Amino acid sequence: MEWWQFLIFFFCGLTLFMFMGLPVAIAFLLMNMIGVYMLWGGVSGFNQLILSIDSSISTFYLVPIPMFILMGTLMFHSGIAPRMIKVIDQWLGFISGRLAVLTVGAGAALATLTGVAMGSVAMLGSTLTSEMQKHGYSKSLSIGPVLGSGALAILIPPSTLAIVLASVGGFSVAKTLVAIVVPGVLLALMYVAYILIRVKLRPHEAPVYDVPVVPLGRKVKDTFLYLLPPVSIVFLIIACIFFGWATPTESAAIGTFLTFILMACSGSLTVANLKNAIGSATQLSIMILIILTGSAGFSQLLGFSGATSAITSWATSLPVDPVVLMIMMMLIVLVIGMFIEQTSIVLVTIPIFLPIIRAMGWDPIWFAVIMMVNLELATITPPAGLSLFVMKGVAPPGTTMKDIYWAAFPFIMLNILLMLIMIVFPPIALWLPSFM
Amino acid sequence: NAAEVTLRMVGAWAHGFSPTGEIGKNFMDNVNRLGEGVVRIQYIGADDVLPPFDQPEALVNGVFDVWYGAPNYWAGVVPGGDITELSPHLVPDGGPGSKLYDFVVGLYEAKGVRHLGHAAGDLGVGVHYLSTNFPVKSLDDLRGKQLRVTPLTRHFVQAAGGESVTLPPSEIYLAMDRGTVEGFSWPVADAFTRYGWQEVTRYMIDQPMYRSGGSVAMNLDKWNALSPEAQDILLKAMAETQEWTRRWFAQNLEEQVRLMKEGGMEVLKLSDEEAERWNKLAIESLWAYYETILPADKITEVKALFDAAE
Amino acid sequence: MKALGRIFDIITDALAVVSSTILVAMMLLTVVKVAMRSVLNYGILGIDQISGIMMVYMTFLGAAWVLRRDSHVVVDLVVASVPQGARRVMLILSSLVGAAVCFTLTWFGTKAVSLSLSRGVMVAAELEIPRAVNLVVIPLGCFLLGLEFVRRAVRLYRNNDATSEKFVEA
Numbered sequence: 001m002e003w004w005q006f007l008i009f010f011f012c013g014l015t016l017f018m019f020m021g022l023p024v025a026i027a028f029l030l031m032n033m034i035g036v037y038m039l040w041g042g043v044s045g046f047n048q049l050i051l052s053i054d055s056s057i058s059t060f061y062l063v064p065i066p067m068f069i070l071m072g073t074l075m076f077h078s079g080i081a082p083r084m085i086k087v088i089d090q091w092l093g094f095i096s097g098r099l100a101v102l103t104v105g106a107g108a109a110l111a112t113l114t115g116v117a118m119g120s121v122a123m124l125g126s127t128l129t130s131e132m133q134k135h136g137y138s139k140s141l142s143i144g145p146v147l148g149s150g151a152l153a154i155l156i157p158p159s160t161l162a163i164v165l166a167s168v169g170g171f172s173v174a175k176t177l178v179a180i181v182v183p184g185v186l187l188a189l190m191y192v193a194y195i196l197i198r199v200k201l202r203p204h205e206a207p208v209y210d211v212p213v214v215p216l217g218r219k220v221k222d223t224f225l226y227l228l229p230p231v232s233i234v235f236l237i238i239a240c241i242f243f244g245w246a247t248p249t250e251s252a253a254i255g256t257f258l259t260f261i262l263m264a265c266s267g268s269l270t271v272a273n274l275k276n277a278i279g280s281a282t283q284l285s286i287m288i289l290i291i292l293t294g295s296a297g298f299s300q301l302l303g304f305s306g307a308t309s310a311i312t313s314w315a316t317s318l319p320v321d322p323v324v325l326m327i328m329m330m331l332i333v334l335v336i337g338m339f340i341e342q343t344s345i346v347l348v349t350i351p352i353f354l355p356i357i358r359a360m361g362w363d364p365i366w367f368a369v370i371m372m373v374n375l376e377l378a379t380i381t382p383p384a385g386l387s388l389f390v391m392k393g394v395a396p397p398g399t400t401m402k403d404i405y406w407a408a409f410p411f412i413m414l415n416i417l418l419m420l421i422m423i424v425f426p427p428i429a430l431w432l433p434s435f436m
Numbered sequence: 437n438a439a440e441v442t443l444r445m446v447g448a449w450a451h452g453f454s455p456t457g458e459i460g461k462n463f464m465d466n467v468n469r470l471g472e473g474v475v476r477i478q479y480i481g482a483d484d485v486l487p488p489f490d491q492p493e494a495l496v497n498g499v500f501d502v503w504y505g506a507p508n509y510w511a512g513v514v515p516g517g518d519i520t521e522l523s524p525h526l527v528p529d530g531g532p533g534s535k536l537y538d539f540v541v542g543l544y545e546a547k548g549v550r551h552l553g554h555a556a557g558d559l560g561v562g563v564h565y566l567s568t569n570f571p572v573k574s575l576d577d578l579r580g581k582q583l584r585v586t587p588l589t590r591h592f593v594q595a596a597g598g599e600s601v602t603l604p605p606s607e608i609y610l611a612m613d614r615g616t617v618e619g620f621s622w623p624v625a626d627a628f629t630r631y632g633w634q635e636v637t638r639y640m641i642d643q644p645m646y647r648s649g650g651s652v653a654m655n656l657d658k659w660n661a662l663s664p665e666a667q668d669i670l671l672k673a674m675a676e677t678q679e680w681t682r683r684w685f686a687q688n689l690e691e692q693v694r695l696m697k698e699g700g701m702e703v704l705k706l707s708d709e710e711a712e713r714w715n716k717l718a719i720e721s722l723w724a725y726y727e728t729i730l731p732a733d734k735i736t737e738v739k740a741l742f743d744a745a746e
Numbered sequence: 747m748k749a750l751g752r753i754f755d756i757i758t759d760a761l762a763v764v765s766s767t768i769l770v771a772m773m774l775l776t777v778v779k780v781a782m783r784s785v786l787n788y789g790i791l792g793i794d795q796i797s798g799i800m801m802v803y804m805t806f807l808g809a810a811w812v813l814r815r816d817s818h819v820v821v822d823l824v825v826a827s828v829p830q831g832a833r834r835v836m837l838i839l840s841s842l843v844g845a846a847v848c849f850t851l852t853w854f855g856t857k858a859v860s861l862s863l864s865r866g867v868m869v870a871a872e873l874e875i876p877r878a879v880n881l882v883v884i885p886l887g888c889f890l891l892g893l894e895f896v897r898r899a900v901r902l903y904r905n906n907d908a909t910s911e912k913f914v915e916a
């Protein structure tokens with residue numbers, strides 16, 4: 001089989017299995033079994049498939065995923081998160097669409113803790129989406145901001161993916177990490193602006209609900225009691241990572257542990273709360289990790305068939321203007337990003353893009369930053385963006401994948417807009433690292 | 437030519453990315469030049485097609501035919517498969533035709549693998565070094581320090597009283613920058629500065645350890661199915677690669693150390709006495725490990741083969 | 747048959763408790779490790795490696811339980827929009843395919859474990875642990891997941907109108 005035949009076969013097969021109602025993880029595994037049979041030496045390759053299932057999740061770099069999920073469900077089931085949101089509500093009472101705006105703020109704050117978009121989406125989605133729907137927000141507005149903000153995890157340091165990208169490409173890691181801050185913050189601001197405009201134009205999507213007038217003294221007291229403690233946990237986690245007191249995995253575990261202590265202090269450490277929180281965290285973690293056991297193998301098989309590298313080298317060999325070439329390269333990443341996860345995209349495309357970047361004389365940091373926004377986007381592009389599946393898992397019952405795809409759409413457009421802006425105005429990407 | 441055999445190769449690092457990865461490419465080029473009409477190698481990919489630590493088992497399972505990477509990637513599959521890290525021979529495994537080479541081939545054959553060769557720089561060139569953020573005058577300075585290790589260097593760090601931390605290369609920058617670790621081991625010739633580590637590291641301890649380099653291996657069934665002519669071509673190509681690697685590593689080491697110094701790093705030289713202590717502990721701690729995983733007669737045999745080196 | 751189903755429920759529930767315990771233990775182990783390092787200046791080796799193994803165990807021991815709660819992620823774009831009769835057929839069919847995938851993985855997973863043991867493959871990290879320790883939970887988890895798929899197919903076949911609850915509102 002030629003590489004393009006593999007490509008069509010792989011994607012049609014995967015789409016078919018997913019659409020017939022197979023769980024995503026099983027659809028990946030089934031497609032992998034077929035791919036392994038064809039590419040890895042028949043039945044003897046199945047042994048390797050089992051090994052790949054193991055090595056895809058048996059790593060402590062992924063431990064922050066279940067940790068942050070557990071932290072989220074604990075804060076939710078113990079009432080800490082809803083109370084925290086209530087306090088912010090008291091202060092933000094006058095902004096329409098404030099819960100959606102709050103989601104973006106919380107997403108940006110979480111992004112400073114983790115480089116894993118899925119963990120962020122799980123935490124925001126399990127706390128804020130149902131809260132928004134309870135207050136009459138539209139489905140789309142209660143889901144979209146969670147997807148967009150969760151994906152910020154990749155763009156705001158610490159970002160493991162930025163480090164992978166920089167080291168594979170041979171770019172300065174420090175500069176790449178610093179350079180992504182500006183687009184990260186810019187994207188968060190674009191989200192907020194978009195939400196404010198959207199709510200202004202379509203007020204029914206975020207009904208204004210009565211916030212009882214709360215005296216200032218009470219607001220301050222509530223802030224100290226209900227807002228500062230969980231926020232301090234978040235800041236402590238940031239400090240642990242930033243000052244190198246602990247690795248991200250360790251920081252995540254410490255943060256979760258402190259959440260238990262906070263529950264004890266607030267008197268909500270009951271057996272029922274623990275059972276609910278730990279139970280749903282286990283369920284969510286399994287749901288996400290089991291998809292990873294299939295998606296890693298799928299990316300490997302695509303690489304093995306030569307399809308991913310062939311499509312990249314074909315498209316980049318076309319004789320066109322540099323800016324068009326850059327846009328085309330980003331389109332390739334965008335398309336691949338619809339189906340496979342980001343580390344694999346980096347591993348597959350960067351070795352082929354590098355010679356082009358050098359030949360064009362581009363600043364590699366400029367390229368790296370735009371690429372990072374694109375990789376961020378890959379977590380929320382249908383049909384196979386992993387954050388979309390996580391969202392499906394944590395969304396209130398009755399939410400369909402279609403709802404989620406539609407909710408993601410405007411945020412995908414905002415990401416593409418940011419990429420275009422940076423392609424046309426490179427200084428946006430290069431301004432901050434120029435001080436280094 | 438219809439009789440030409442095509443072997444599929446996967447490596448731990450993509451071509452053009454790391455100097456050690458070039459060992460695989462050099463071997464492939466040699467085979468394709470010498471083997472015209474008989475045998476050729478087709479490169480499939482590196483860490484984009486299979487995670488590097490899964491590749492050795494995948495070779496045994498027949499997912500592909502030829503592999504290149506670090507010898508110690510075999511540690512879990514072929515006990516003692518990386519013992520040539522301790523070799524005093526110029527070519528670590530003695531090269532095809534030598535007794536030591538046959539010994540290593542025997543170790544791998546027992547696990548379904550054909551060892552083709554371990555290529556490295558000259559003794560002390562392109563090998564593992566420790567780089568730190570604290571000044572080091574003596575082995576004792578390592579006590580209680582958190583140091584990032586590879587499976588190979590962890591024995592030394594533990595024997596020196598340090599705390600060994602396992603991290604992949606992509607995590608080293610952040611860990612050094614934030615102080616999560618205070619030093620790490622790396623074969624400096626293998627593109628140290630490409631990762632930007634000179635920006636977050638103060639000292640390189642100029643005390644070489646072990647042999648490092650790269651090794652090439654084949655699926656045993658696939659090897660046995662080759663014609664003697666094809667086998668000879670592969671061995672000849674390997675011998676050429678082993679010869680080529682020596683110059684290649686010397687050139688890369690020199691370039692890397694220059695770039696490290698330009699990046700503000702300081703190269704620390706140990707006193708003769710301390711250097712000897714360091715070297716002794718490095719060698720003894722690794723031998724102690726091999727003694728736990730290889731039977732005593734194999735240890736005796738390989739020590740005798742090592743001693744035969746001039 | 748009903749009693750058998752109840753026993754199976756008890757088993758998957760018990761394993762879900764084990765999964766949850768692993769999740770909490772993973773956190774506590776890491777916290778203890780950090781505490782030992784910062785307070786007693788004493789590093790414990792291998793916690794990260796054990797955490798990795800725990801991730802695999804947590805996932806595969808609890809997978810069948812997650813399916814019983816109908817919580818595995820499904821792209822319901824098509825399933826949710828076809829008439830109920832067709833939906834039932836699709837769900838029965840996909841459950842059977844799911845079972846087949848899981849039983850195939852059980853078979854090859856078992857072979858992978860025995861092969862790994864006979865080859866003596868070790869994980870060469872801080873702790874030298876046989877790779878089979880990681881692998882053994884994969885066929886076990888797949889077997890239970892496969893059985894749960896079969897039960898789902900049977901349940902859908904028997905109940906003409908009651909398709910999966912999650913599609914009621916769709």
Ligand code: NA
Nearest residue numbers: 111114153156
């Ligand atoms: Na982040």
Ligand code: NA
Nearest residue numbers: 337338378385
């Ligand atoms: Na995607």
